[in-house]
Amino acid sequence: MRAEVAQLAYRGRTASAGFAYGPFVRLDATTNGKRTTGTVQEETAAIRAALETAERQLAALANAAGGEAAEILEFQIALLTDEDFLEPIFAAIEAERPADIAWSAALELQIEDYNSTPDEYLRARSSDLADLRDRVLLTLKGGESTAPDLPSGAVVCADDLPPSRFLEIDWSEGGGLALQRGSATSHVALLARARGIPMIVQLGSVAGGARTAILDGERGSLELDPGPQQIDSFERRRDAHRKSRAAAHAILRAPAASFDGEKIRLMINIQRVEDLNHGNAQFADGVGLMRTEFLLGGQLDLPSEETQYAAYLAVLRWAGDRPVTIRTFDAGGDKPVPGFTESGEANPFLGVRGLRLCLARPEIFIVQLRALARAAMHGNLKVMFPMVTTPDELEAGRKLLRKAVADLQADGVAARSPDLGIMVEVPAAALTVDRFNASFFSIGSNDLTQYVMASDRSNGKLGKLSDPLNPAVIELIRRTVQYGGRSGLSVSLCGDMAGDPHCLPALLSCGLRELSVNPSALAEVKQTIATFSGEAGRE
Amino acid sequence: MLETSKANGQNIIGSVRLVHENGMHARPAVKLTKLAKRFKAHISVRASNSVDWINAKSVAKVMALRAARDSILEIKATGEDAEAAVKALMDLVAADFPDSGP
Numbered sequence: 001m002r003a004e005v006a007q008l009a010y011r012g013r014t015a016s017a018g019f020a021y022g023p024f025v026r027l028d029a030t031t032n033g034k035r036t037t038g039t040v041q042e043e044t045a046a047i048r049a050a051l052e053t054a055e056r057q058l059a060a061l062a063n064a065a066g067g068e069a070a071e072i073l074e075f076q077i078a079l080l081t082d083e084d085f086l087e088p089i090f091a092a093i094e095a096e097r098p099a100d101i102a103w104s105a106a107l108e109l110q111i112e113d114y115n116s117t118p119d120e121y122l123r124a125r126s127s128d129l130a131d132l133r134d135r136v137l138l139t140l141k142g143g144e145s146t147a148p149d150l151p152s153g154a155v156v157c158a159d160d161l162p163p164s165r166f167l168e169i170d171w172s173e174g175g176g177l178a179l180q181r182g183s184a185t186s187h188v189a190l191l192a193r194a195r196g197i198p199m200i201v202q203l204g205s206v207a208g209g210a211r212t213a214i215l216d217g218e219r220g221s222l223e224l225d226p227g228p229q230q231i232d233s234f235e236r237r238r239d240a241h242r243k244s245r246a247a248a249h250a251i252l253r254a255p256a257a258s259f260d261g262e263k264i265r266l267m268i269n270i271q272r273v274e275d276l277n278h279g280n281a282q283f284a285d286g287v288g289l290m291r292t293e294f295l296l297g298g299q300l301d302l303p304s305e306e307t308q309y310a311a312y313l314a315v316l317r318w319a320g321d322r323p324v325t326i327r328t329f330d331a332g333g334d335k336p337v338p339g340f341t342e343s344g345e346a347n348p349f350l351g352v353r354g355l356r357l358c359l360a361r362p363e364i365f366i367v368q369l370r371a372l373a374r375a376a377m378h379g380n381l382k383v384m385f386p387m388v389t390t391p392d393e394l395e396a397g398r399k400l401l402r403k404a405v406a407d408l409q410a411d412g413v414a415a416r417s418p419d420l421g422i423m424v425e426v427p428a429a430a431l432t433v434d435r436f437n438a439s440f441f442s443i444g445s446n447d448l449t450q451y452v453m454a455s456d457r458s459n460g461k462l463g464k465l466s467d468p469l470n471p472a473v474i475e476l477i478r479r480t481v482q483y484g485g486r487s488g489l490s491v492s493l494c495g496d497m498a499g500d501p502h503c504l505p506a507l508l509s510c511g512l513r514e515l516s517v518n519p520s521a522l523a524e525v526k527q528t529i530a531t532f533s534g535e536a537g538r539e
Numbered sequence: 540m541l542e543t544s545k546a547n548g549q550n551i552i553g554s555v556r557l558v559h560e561n562g563m564h565a566r567p568a569v570k571l572t573k574l575a576k577r578f579k580a581h582i583s584v585r586a587s588n589s590v591d592w593i594n595a596k597s598v599a600k601v602m603a604l605r606a607a608r609d610s611i612l613e614i615k616a617t618g619e620d621a622e623a624a625v626k627a628l629m630d631l632v633a634a635d636f637p638d639s640g641p
Binding site for chain 2: 071072074075078079082083084085110113117119121122125128306310313314317
């Protein structure tokens with residue numbers, strides 16, 4: 001009996017939304033050919049010829065593509081004609097280094113430099129440099145960089161795809177792009193979004209040899225050699241998505257959502273500054289939660305005051321008059337940061353995390369508070385502390401914030417104390433909210449559920465227990481909202497349940513009127529609220 | 540802030556605020572170096588918080604400035620068309636690198 005071939009499915013991150021079903025094609029880089037090193041004169045001539053060829057190819061691509069794509073390639077062309085940049089490469093060849101090695105070394109240095117910045121935009125540019133490196137190397141090694149011959153509407157799979165290779169492909173008949181690595185902020189992602197080509201990144205190792213594939217930008221999934229059932233299900237998802245997106249888009253442009261005649265404030269959660277580029281972000285009433293842990297990611301050094309200030313300022317500038325709530329570092333728990341978080345804790349979720357960690361490391365915390373106090377001069381900034389358990393923790397944090405403001409002002413730097421609030425996610429805080437001298441409260445329903453239900457949310461076997469709609473969780477949410485109503489303080493909810501249509505009725509009947517959700521959930525939430533409010537909701 | 544001042548005899552120096560939302564990134568850096576290359580003058584640029592002047596005709600160097608939004612760029616030129624070069628570059632930055640630029 002023949003073994004049944006497993007139908008392969010992969011999950012990744014969506015970089016460009018949309019759906020594709022077509023022939024599956026793998027594109028792999030071919031720059032590992034060998035070349036023989038010549039004399040210094042021959043090597044110099046070889047690199048000059050390769051640079052000229054690359055420039056000619058890129059110029060032709062830029063001309064054909066135009067617009068944004070041309071601008072992306074212009075950067076590569078500019079590097080090819082940058083004497084300051086090329087000079088050390090020619091010098092290395094003079095010193096008898098082979099042309100390909102001299103070229104690669106110079107590019108690697110630049111790539112490393114770009115990758116070492118905290119600026120995500122610059123880090124994403126390093127793939128443009130890798131693109132240029134490979135193009136010139138291929139020519140040096142005698143290869144031909146020609147346009148791949150693909151069937152129309154193909155689902156193209158590669159490890160990563162540089163912008164120039166993307167532009168060499170004919171996408172006029174549709175298709176999709178599946179990358180094993182890649183990034184949603186890369187130039188290729190930008191090009192894919194501009195052309196409406198669905199693209200999924202970070203799929204991990206994808207098997208070769210499939211004949212057809214389904215790419216689903218909503219689920220972030222890739223399915224190889226789908227059977228008739230999978231194709232049928234895919235087509236239904238695609239059609240349903242197209243219909244609901246058209247309806248949701250109309251709703252987004254409508255005035256603010258309301259329920260029982262009361263206005264609902266719909267804010268967005270962002271992980272990083274780039275999330276504001278989401279097409280729907282502009283329709284939000286503000287930023288309800290800006291996480292700041294991304295500033296800690298992948299760096300050897302913790303972020304400087306200037307780096308942080310620039311990130312906070314960028315969000316405040318985007319928001320204009322709208323409120324922006326920035327949460328101080330919520331590291332620890334499932335988010336370890338070398339050089340910051342404690343290691344070897346037996347139970348990190350009940351350990352030194354969130355505000356506890358920041359108070360234990362005031363020399364790190366004060367840098368963030370200084371950046372926030374400076375940013376507060378430029379918009380409607382609110383600052384909140386995560387994982388607050390008792391009122392004295394809030395006061396200890398406030399004391400540090402006041403010190404940051406006083407120090408800055410003493411040095412003649414403009415700064416002020418922003419409104420200070422807390423996350424309500426520890427049951428002890430939820431049960432005693434009236435004892436906290438906070439300007440506002442934001443319910444973190446994910447951790448609150450996990451702590452109230454004593455159920456690790458990442459443990460699939462506890463799925464049923466990890467229920468944010470459990471009466472115990474809802475009761476704590478209701479009490480917090482009621483306290484907000486009595487005291488005139490704002491209460492919002494920024495956990496996953498705010499973006500879940502099944503949870504919205506319970507939240508609205510608790511009296512919640514402020515929700516913060518991911519930009520991609522904004523339309524659906526607004527649409528769901530509109531369905532509930534019915535006639536009573538019309539103002 | 541557009542201001543040109545003659546300093547040290549031949550040097551023309553101007554300073555301008557970088558208003559581009561992403562700071563001195565790929566697109567503005569390409570535009571700046573392309574424009575700089577149209578002039579014969581030796582042109583250098585620095586962000587106000589740094590000491591070193593770098594060649595305004597090198598896209599790699601201009602990117603390496605890492606100039607953030609709102610930083611002040613100083614532009615310095617020497618040579619026959621120095622004054623026109625500084626003026627043109629300041630206009631380009633002040634106008635936020637328009638597509639149909641000067």
